[in-house]
Amino acid sequence: MSLALLMQSTGGxxxxxxxxxxxxxxxxxxxxxxxxxxxxxxxxxxLASIAMFAAVAVTMIVLWDVxxxxxxxxxxVVGAVIGLLxxxxxxxxxMPELVALFNGLGGASSxxxxxxxxxxxxxxMGDPGSAMIDGFSIxxxxxxxxxxxxxIVASIFIGxxxxxGSLIAYGKLSGKVNSSRKGLLGSQAMxxxxxxxxxxxxxxxxxxxxxxxxxxxxxxxxxxxALALGIGLVLPIGGADMPVVIxxxxxxxxxxxxxxxxxxxxxxxxxxxxxxxAAGLILTMIMCKAMNRSLTNVIFAKFGxxxxxxxxxxxxxxxxxxxxxxxxxxxxxxxxxVPGYGxxxxxxxxxxxxxxxxxxxxxxxxxxxxxPVAGRMPGHMNVLLAEADVPYEELFELDSIxxxxxxxxxxxxxxxxxxxxxxxxxxxxxxxxxxxxxNVWDAQTVVVIxxxxxxxxxxxxxxxxxxxxxxxxxxxAKQALQDLVTEVQDL
Amino acid sequence: MNYALIAASEADGSNVRFIVIGLWVLLLGIFLGFExxxxxxxxxxxxxxxGANAISGITLVGAIACVGADYPGWGKVxxxxxxxFATVNVVGGFVVTDRMLGMFGSKKKGS
Numbered sequence: 001m002s003l004a005l006l007m008q009s010t011g012g013x014x015x016x017x018x019x020x021x022x023x024x025x026x027x028x029x030x031x032x033x034x035x036x037x038x039x040x041x042x043x044x045x046x047l048a049s050i051a052m053f054a055a056v057a058v059t060m061i062v063l064w065d066v067x068x069x070x071x072x073x074x075x076x077v078v079g080a081v082i083g084l085l086x087x088x089x090x091x092x093x094x095m096p097e098l099v100a101l102f103n104g105l106g107g108a109s110s111x112x113x114x115x116x117x118x119x120x121x122x123x124x125m126g127d128p129g130s131a132m133i134d135g136f137s138i139x140x141x142x143x144x145x146x147x148x149x150x151x152i153v154a155s156i157f158i159g160x161x162x163x164x165g166s167l168i169a170y171g172k173l174s175g176k177v178n179s180s181r182k183g184l185l186g187s188q189a190m191x192x193x194x195x196x197x198x199x200x201x202x203x204x205x206x207x208x209x210x211x212x213x214x215x216x217x218x219x220x221x222x223x224x225x226a227l228a229l230g231i232g233l234v235l236p237i238g239g240a241d242m243p244v245v246i247x248x249x250x251x252x253x254x255x256x257x258x259x260x261x262x263x264x265x266x267x268x269x270x271x272x273x274x275x276x277x278a279a280g281l282i283l284t285m286i287m288c289k290a291m292n293r294s295l296t297n298v299i300f301a302k303f304g305x306x307x308x309x310x311x312x313x314x315x316x317x318x319x320x321x322x323x324x325x326x327x328x329x330x331x332x333x334x335x336x337x338v339p340g341y342g343x344x345x346x347x348x349x350x351x352x353x354x355x356x357x358x359x360x361x362x363x364x365x366x367x368x369x370x371x372p373v374a375g376r377m378p379g380h381m382n383v384l385l386a387e388a389d390v391p392y393e394e395l396f397e398l399d400s401i402x403x404x405x406x407x408x409x410x411x412x413x414x415x416x417x418x419x420x421x422x423x424x425x426x427x428x429x430x431x432x433x434x435x436x437x438x439n440v441w442d443a444q445t446v447v448v449i450x451x452x453x454x455x456x457x458x459x460x461x462x463x464x465x466x467x468x469x470x471x472x473x474x475x476x477a478k479q480a481l482q483d484l485v486t487e488v489q490d491l
Numbered sequence: 492m493n494y495a496l497i498a499a500s501e502a503d504g505s506n507v508r509f510i511v512i513g514l515w516v517l518l519l520g521i522f523l524g525f526e527x528x529x530x531x532x533x534x535x536x537x538x539x540x541x542g543a544n545a546i547s548g549i550t551l552v553g554a555i556a557c558v559g560a561d562y563p564g565w566g567k568v569x570x571x572x573x574x575x576f577a578t579v580n581v582v583g584g585f586v587v588t589d590r591m592l593g594m595f596g597s598k599k600k601g602s
Contacts (some may be wrong), residue, residue, distance in 0.1 A: 002509070003552070003556055006559070028549075029523065029527065032527050032542070032543065033527050033528075035528075035535065035542045035543075036528045036532075036535060037532075038535060041595070042592040045542050045585060045588045045589055046589075048545065049545070049585040052546070052548070052551075052585070055552055056551055059552045059555050060555060063555060067555060067558050068567065071570070071571050071574075072555060072558050075554075075558070075574030076574060076578050079574060079575040079576070079581075079582065082575070082583070083578060083580070083582030083583030083584075084583070087590065092591075092594075095537065098583075098587060099541045099587070102548075103544050105576040106547045106548050106576070109548065109551065109576040109577035112557075112569045112570070112572055112573035113550055116557035116562065116567075117557070119563055119565060119569065120557070120563075123562065123563035123566065250543060250544055253544065253547040254543070254547045256550070257549055260550045262510070262513055264553045264556065265509045267512070267516050268549060268552065269549055269550060269552065269553065270513055270516045270520060272547065272549040273549070274516075274520030274523075274524060275523060275524035275546070277524065278520075278521050278525045278528075279527075279539065279540075279543040280540070281525075282524075282525065282529065282531070283531075283539070286531075286536070370533065372533055372536075377536075377537055378533075378537060378540060379534060379535065379536030379538075382533060382534040382536070382537065383537045383594070386534075386595045387594045392534055
């Protein structure tokens with residue numbers, strides 16, 4: 001069903017709407033461009049939201065006589081209220097979950113638009129077996145209208161996988177879904193089965209079915225199978241790989257919008273969808289590179305399984321106290337802070353900054369080393385530290401800070417584990433071998449603030465904790481940092 | 492140039508022509524997307540993702556058409572849900588992105 005044709009049928013405004021869509025596409029492009037620069041990012045987000053508002057408004061105005069006003073308005077109001085509440089109330093530590101949830105809803109919407117379009121065809125053309133409008137029928141490829149059928153099944157397929165995949169990612173990030181759960185759903189054989197089933201149903205529901213009722217059956221079945229596939233694909237993926245998965249699902253939601261663009265013959269959806277798809281893919285590749293793993297490896301390999309047997313526990317671990325670390329802080333001339341997910345969980349970003357401020361005030365050189373996959377989302381640590389007003393000039397990327405550890409008196413690792421595991425460099429058999437890590441052990445002394453000796457998400461032992469120059473400071477990151485601040489100020 | 496042929500194909504509906512134009516747009520859009528954000532500072536990974544996520548809610552435009560008078564009852568129900576979900580995605584996505592970017596901004600004053 002062409003959106004433009006629908007608009008023409010309402011009389012007037014169809015062409016004007018096309019121009020508004022064109023302007024919106026331009027603003028989306030400019031908005032995304034500005035979102036990738038620190039100083040311009042906020043205005044970029046504004047440009048994109050203005051474009052969205054204009055596109056939605058012009059669609060509403062032109063279609064006002066055709067669409068049911070009360071349904072439309074109540075849908076918009078309900079959605080806007082829920083969106084606003086979630087976006088303003090949710091604490092920043094839960095940002096990864098929230099982004100995953102929004103992403104899933106976008107995919108759901110694309111899926112539903114495609115299903116509603118099928119409903120429209122069936123109700124308008126009601127007569128089974130007749131030649132269908134807009135080429136939505138058997139053998140339509142030769143008739144030149146096959147793209148409707150292909151686009152509808154693609155929208156359903158990608159949208160459904162995005163929806164349940166994002167919901168599982170949401171569950172994992174918020175700790176509601178156990179990361180290491182094993183079962184039939186999520187096994188590779190089951191995923192292959194579901195994928196093949198979905199492709200067959202795509203073909204059936206798009207091209208092979210010979211009546212509207214079978215088209216409907218096939219598409220409803222496709223929806224169910226694709227929903228199951230989304231669960232199965234994300235369920236076995238470990239928490240450490242979540243930054244990759246979220247980026248990839250973000251890309252999918254763009255592709256789903258793109259497919260919906262072909263359903264509606266609307267270029268704005270295609271432009272916006274393809275740019276989002278590309279953006280998600282770029283982030284996915286950046287995250288994969290940061291873990292030295294290929295995308296297929298992330299999706300198909302179960303992380304950490306091989307290493308479980310060789311874990312023999314820790315020996316030679318030196319536990320330390322707030323007083324002892326305070327002594328070290330007192331004499332340190334240079335200090336690097338390595339934040340990890342534990343910092344986010346303990347909400348310790350403000351305490352970290354308090355300690356860093358105090359150290360800076362007495363002349364110590366303070367820097368933060370940010371690993372690209374620290375946390376559960378691309379750029380997670382940057383967002384958290386920004387909330388605590390840490391100047392981004394003090395944040396350093398892996399490549400630019402790794403050479404500096406050897407000239408540093410004191411490194412404080414706050415709730416990070418796998419991103420500073422020497423196995424990645426030293427042990428070629430380790431599951432994380434070759435992953436770029438922060439070489440914290442090069443520093444004079446390393447203090448690791450951690451709740452226990454438990455594994456990180458990669459589920460492997462970290463020899464750093466046994467190193468001669470490493471001290472373990474056990475405790476909740478926030479409380480531990482608070483103790484440090486108090487102790488060091490008392491000296 | 493056979494004008495009669497062109498006229499006939501235009502009267503025939505826009506199907507064939509749209510798929511060609513649409514695929515051109517898709518091709519250039521993907522290329523543009525890659526070029527636009529080939530180099531993103533890690534600071535912006537999260538806001539970029541969440542902003543892009545909000546843009547993918549553009550499917551809302553399609554959802555609006557799905558509560559049209561010609562749609563059967565259950566089609567309208569699906570359309571209504573599509574509108575709600577897409578609006579949550581759009582509004583929530585843009586607001587949360589602005590909230591995050593606001594923090595990046597406020598710290599400039601501090602330093």
